[in-house]
Amino acid sequence: MPLPITPAQEATISPQAVEFLSAAEGIPIEAIQAVTVTRQAFHAAEEPVEESLIEKFNLKIENITMGGIPVLIIGSSSPDPKYQGRVIFDIHGGGFVMGTARERTALMIAGELGLTVYSVDYDLSPEVKYPIAIEQCLTVYREMIVKFGAKNIVGLSSSAGGQIMLSLIVRAQREGLELPAALAFYTPNTDLSGVGDSNVFNDGRDLVDNHVLVGAMSALYAGGVDLKDELLSPVYAELSGPFPPTVINTGTRDLLLSQCVRLYWKLREAGGKTELLVSEGMWHGFNWELELPEGIRARKAVYSFIKSVLDEM
């Protein structure tokens, strides 16, 4: 069943967005429970898109390991000399159960912003459970601090990757590690318990339903840990100081809009520079769409935030 859209909603988004929503189908809960099948279908759909992005932006791809964890290096063919030595540390999305380091977000930022990306291929659930993925990404982050210096690293994450990133930064902060120069979150999943205003009003309106997110993805990842645990759902975590400058991107149709809003106020009140980008009528992960006008605009705003932070350093 396609997602609902009325003439009043069509009036304020691009024709391309109307087309996307009219053709979109939500992910059924049964599909997520059958993880292997879902993963195969997801990767079969993504692989040609990823390859077209690599070709379009003429990206150089290299597989390495850092601290024993597989990492994909995505190199721009025309790196911005102004930002030499600066790198992106990416944690991909995919509901903890699917997705790879070669996700679109990572490819697009390398191509569009001209920074080299280090993207982590952390282990997926249900094969491994919380907090394995966070520990793997933290291992890579430690190596990256040594290699590049924290102040040259920009953290990027999407959706479930946002949970990993946020929890990782909270831990790093508590351990006294140096934090990255800036953070960019695309529609982060920071509360795995499924509460919030948009978890109600956008349920059935977004690509991801609340019962898929909470009932399936969170359950497969959490492995019995209380869904309001402060490091599993890090929007509840106590922060021991301000976060680095952070930009958060979401849309009014995003199931996770409320989580983005709550994270915004949390980081703002902790004293860090924080920017919230909300796009009209946009769904979970609309920023993934290369040609979508609202996706282009949102990515430009994220890149502009990152550049302004790096320029001020």
Added chain:
Amino acid sequence: MPLPITPAQEATISPQAVEFLSAAEGIPIEAIQAVTVTRQAFHAAEEPVEESLIEKFNLKIENITMGGIPVLIIGSSSPDPKYQGRVIFDIHGGGFVMGTARERTALMIAGELGLTVYSVDYDLSPEVKYPIAIEQCLTVYREMIVKFGAKNIVGLSSSAGGQIMLSLIVRAQREGLELPAALAFYTPNTDLSGVGDSNVFNDGRDLVDNHVLVGAMSALYAGGVDLKDELLSPVYAELSGPFPPTVINTGTRDLLLSQCVRLYWKLREAGGKTELLVSEGMWHGFNWELELPEGIRARKAVYSFIKSVLDEM
């Protein structure tokens, strides 16, 4: 019928906000159509609140006229000496059909921020129609430029007052008038035609319904002008340059969330510094509530934006 609220929505807002929503009733369309009765009921309810605010903040109230238009001066009893000579130019809300210059927003900013407020008592609809209120406010603004200098003026507006302010600034910009130092919009009504994502998903969830806003308030004010006319619904207006630094405040339950989001991108793309504040689970005008934690936080963020702009000048 009280507004709907689920346990998942209760979990992420303050107990005071839950209490407010559990007791709140939407405005029925019949009430707005019977404008005189609605106005009387509204003012009977507001007057004691306004008087308590005047007493609490020990405000000095003076009635004057500027260019023949009635204006209320609301003076702080403890003005911030740092901002001497700086004033607020306020255009009140009330759906074009009710409300006065003595609205809570104006009283609270005088008391909480310590700036003197000039609040316009423009004529209401249906007695007068668009664009009379805008012209009256523009007359006052012209006088204020002469009296204080545009760079010492901060524009403030709420809801329907946001339509007047936005349209006024577009006109001022086209006429080559100097623009204010900054603008603050509380949940502005910038598209009177009723389109937008939140006009659908928040219809029946907010204090104001879309059919009240469009069917009644807009109709009483517009007087037959096309609801997508670019100065009646100024989110469609072509801007002839960047706006002054602007902060826009809304919430996820606000019927006008989409309008705020659209205004944010419009002003940002025109090149002005723009900040969007979205509060979790908050309704149209939640910032009016003196003691509501989310209201206090939102007002502080608005004041902080205004101060940062004035400090940088």
